[in-house]
Amino acid sequence: MTLAKAVTIFAPEDLRVVERPLGELDPARVRIRFGAGGICGSDMHYFRHARTGDFVVKEPLVLGHEIAGTVEAVGAKVEGLAPGTRVAVNPFRPCGHCPRCREGRANLCENVFFMGSASKNPHMQGGFATLFDTTPEQCVPVPDSLPIEAAALAEPLxxxxxxxxxxxxxxxxxxxxxxxxxxxxxxxxxxxxxxxxxxxxxxxxxxxxxxxxxxxxxxxxxxxxxxxxxxxxxxxxxxxxxxxxxxxxxxxxxxxxxxxxxxxxxxxxxxxxxxxxxxxxxxxxxxxxTFRFDAEFAKAVDLIASGKVDVMRIVTARRPLLDAPAAFRLALDRSQSVKVVLTAA
Ligand SMILES: [Zn+2]
Ligand SMILES: [Zn+2]
Missing domain, CATH: 3.40.50.720 (NAD(P)-binding Rossmann-like Domain)
Incomplete structure (x- = not known):
């Protein structure tokens, strides 16, 4: 069995890196090796209060929705994505058939999946993990020349x-x-x-x-x-x-x-x-x-990859994924931090 190390919130201020078993890769899924992840304000709310806004943590939640990494493996039914491809991971997966999706407002999808969020029960596990599985549709390839940290910030953009x-x-x-x-x-x-x-x-x-x-x-x-x-x-x-x-x-x-x-x-x-x-x-x-985004994710990747937007200018620190608890404390200190990015090593 494959074990991932995952940054998990249990209760207010109780954030730990724990081992998380990954089952067999679903034939329709892609396994991603973590490359970089931005710590978001909502992650910091989860860290401090085990809630963000009206979303309350009721079970252990792996945080992280600003993620980029490398395709580690692809399921048997996945086409068009090969292991080794560097991708920005869209944390958002709409159902595509509810009334909101059909009227072109998929960000308001009634059956949405959003990584690292307690907005639904059971919670939707996030990407601050050495390995995690996602759908191929959520993977947007980025040029090899683009720093993986920049790709991770497509989500907030x-x-x-x-x-x-x-x-x-x-x-x-x-x-x-x-x-x-x-x-x-x-x-x-x-x-x-x-x-x-x-x-x-x-x-x-x-x-x-x-x-x-x-x-x-x-x-x-x-x-x-x-x-x-x-x-x-x-x-x-x-x-x-x-x-x-x-x-x-x-x-x-x-x-x-x-x-x-x-x-x-x-x-x-x-x-x-x-x-x-x-x-x-x-x-x-x-x-x-305004809530989340839809087609803007691909546009954000484009703007970053083409150099039109330099998201790295807001990054004030990089810390290893496995040092996430300390990185979260650093991110909370507004006198020295704007954006703290977790890195693979
Ligand atoms: Zn966010
Ligand atoms: Zn929908």
């Missing part, structure tokens, strides 16, 4: 490409991103691909804001240094809320221009949170959600 699509036409518009974590920063990058006149980023920490500037933000507003920093800017047309905090959402609603658009990307704390909803009414704000 795909999230952000979908988010900016939800934000509508950004050409010539002013954009504000609330929260300069990895998703906020990649939302900035994705928004800038759509030709906004101006893109600003707001956060409470100086280090990620410096990175926002380096990535082309026209303004980086540090509310810890200037608590009224949002009151002095011209009200933006579109605000992307990527902090996942009630305060961030309130700021987005208060700051957006009358008749503007707010897109909620961040995973807010579970349960109900108070928000200034009368402003949504009185300013006639379009308040939109």
């Amino acid at each position: 795909a999230v952000c490409l979908h988010a900016v699509k939800r934000g509508g036409d950004l050409a010539g518009r002013s954009v504000l991103v609330v929260g300069a974590g990895p998703i906020g920063l990649l939302t900035l990058v994705a928004a800038k691909l759509r030709g906004p006149a101006r893109a600003a980023v707001v956060d409470l920490a100086a280090a990620p804001l410096a990175m926002a500037k380096a990535l082309g933000a026209d303004a980086a507003i540090d509310l810890s240094a200037d608590p009224k920093g949002l009151e002095t800017i011209e009200a933006p047309d579109v605000v992307f809320e990527a902090s996942g905090t009630a305060a961030g959402l309130a700021s987005a609603i208060r700051t957006v221009r009358r008749g503007g658009t707010v897109v909620q990307i961040g995973n807010l704390p579970g349960g109900d949170i108070p928000s200034p909803m009368n402003a949504v009414m009185a300013k006639e704000i379009d308040l939109l959600g």
Whole structure:
């Protein structure tokens, strides 16, 4: 029997690398050897609280949905993928036949499989494992010249490409991103691909804001240094809320221009949170959600492989997969970390 080593969350702060048996490879599946994996904000929520938003860990969960690796073996019925092929692994597998899939919104699939998520029971196991099995459809080959860490970050870029699509036409518009974590920063990058006149980023920490500037933000507003920093800017047309905090959402609603658009990307704390909803009414704000992605995954791989988007610029540290607990603690320290990537060795 093949044993994988898998980064597994059992309870809050109880993250361990445990051996996980892999059965015979299903004839329709592909076995992937882990190459690299990005630690996501949702992974860190699972680490700290054994939940993210409304998704609660009820059984051991292997984390990891920002994954790339190498095809180790292919099942007998798999065509077009050979062992040794380097791939970005799409964590998302829609059913293809539910009403949401049929109307072209597969990211909202009612029977979705999403790696490393407790959104369903039994949970869907993730890719922070030395070996794991997936479907060939989830494997997007990448050029040999592309660092495997960059391929792993196709997933968060795909999230952000979908988010900016939800934000509508950004050409010539002013954009504000609330929260300069990895998703906020990649939302900035994705928004800038759509030709906004101006893109600003707001956060409470100086280090990620410096990175926002380096990535082309026209303004980086540090509310810890200037608590009224949002009151002095011209009200933006579109605000992307990527902090996942009630305060961030309130700021987005208060700051957006009358008749503007707010897109909620961040995973807010579970349960109900108070928000200034009368402003949504009185300013006639379009308040939109955005969730995961669909075709944007392949587009993200393309943008990264072609060099149009350099996702490695947000990577602040690389740590071995088997040192994941320490890597998670490092990732939680926003004074020194933006994106921490786990590597095979
Ligand atoms: Zn993620
Ligand atoms: Zn479906």
